[in-house]
Amino acid sequence: MKGIVIKGDRQSPVLVWETVPGVKFGPDEVLVDVWATAVNRADLLQARGGYPPPAGASDILGLEMAGVIAAVGEDVEEWQVGDRVCALLPGGGYAEQVAVPAGMLIQLPDSWTFAMGTAVPEVWYTAYVNLFLEGDLVAGETVLIHAGASGVGTAAIQLANAADATVFVTAGSDEKLLACRKLGAELAINYKQDDFLARVLTATHEQGVDLILDPVGGGYLDRNVQALKRFGRLVNIGQLGGTQGEMNMGLVLGKRLRIIGSTLRSRSPAEKVKITEQFLSGFWPLLRSGELKPVIDTIFHISQAQAAHDYIMQNKNIGKVILVVREGADVPPDKLNDK
Known part of the structure; x- marks a missing residue:
């Protein structure tokens, strides 16, 4: 698969989209084909060596994603291959695939694009x-x-x-x-x-x-x-x-x-699952209904990750900066077949 690799030095990192090792997933996890991810300030810090991922997490950038489940672990019962989901991640979102604990997943509303989905979790x-x-x-x-x-x-x-x-x-x-x-x-x-x-x-x-x-x-x-x-x-x-x-x-x-x-990334997986559950029962219905809306500023292709980081470094954005991994990630589901 492909993922973003950090090259250069800490003062001037360069983000390159190239082949990386494939992802392994556990019995209580799912493997997701990533369609979109997003840029966060933590990604900029990590690229400069200032914010290492938690122990055991992927060293690939990316703290959230939206995509389609490609495989499920043997202990996962509530999710199926083909489900459209988004999730918070400890890392690994800037790649074609990522492993996610099943308890962290959120089902994307039918009308939402993957770009909208990845603009939510982090x-x-x-x-x-x-x-x-x-x-x-x-x-x-x-x-x-x-x-x-x-x-x-x-x-x-x-x-x-x-x-x-x-x-x-x-x-x-x-x-x-x-x-x-x-x-x-x-x-x-x-x-x-x-x-x-x-x-x-x-x-x-x-x-x-x-x-x-x-x-x-x-x-x-x-x-x-x-x-x-x-x-x-x-x-x-x-x-x-x-x-x-x-x-x-x-x-x-x-x-x-x-x-x-307060930080979010360093919290334990169990705590993040609990936060996910609380958010789903609290404010997620308002997002689903459209009363609350994710704000998206700009969409870049994943190969332009460096340009996306530079854009945020310049404080240009209002809301989220999205990275599209697969073509059509910013297209409503009912329009994908027209692409």
Whole structure:
């Protein structure tokens, strides 16, 4: 089979689509023919040697995929060859085939393209876990979502709205701010032009927000702490702004704040299966019905993976960047025969 191989050095990795060893799958797994995968910031970090896969996981990039089951393990009863599925992965999505634990699979709706399916698992699970399981967001609260136009951000805006929370976001261009407002953000702040802390405090009459979802870290730490109201929660999910930051510990103690660090990839398979089950019973029906929608920015062919990474490095995307592995992955199922 073919897969993406990382060549070059850590400063200038080059992604090449070439022949790689085939995939083995266990008795409780299925083998999936990958039709589409997607680019995540973790892929960019891994390509530069900064985010190794969990022990035992494929060293091929790719944290999610959508495709068709090609074979099932002997202990798998609920899935069949030919089923259209998507799934979260610890790695291996940038390839023609991947092995997936059966408990991680989601059945694609009949009308969905594979591109739509692969735009869901990584970012929607990340948003769901960190808004609700880590951040304890409830109806009536206000959440500030940094990088609101990212894949996680566009999912988080919709999930928070569906939970009857008020959404504030930061983003870096007028186009991205408009996209966030269309998804339901009440306040959209251009972090390149305005101090998000001042805007948040003004909008909340100096009270602050209940929850902050932050992939930036670094220099945002102290302003995040100041922007939280009493009993507020800061969930940090990334380090785009660096690994070091300062904060006023007096505010943390005095306002009884919680600062939570969270990742998804390093969680155990059992925990990921549980997250999948919770998401399926919670918000997946709203995606199936079309009330919530995966946001897709651009689609590249898998052979253009390097260009797709460069595109995200330049912060151009609003929503997900998709990699098509098989022709027709971005075509509705009822139109595939017309191709």
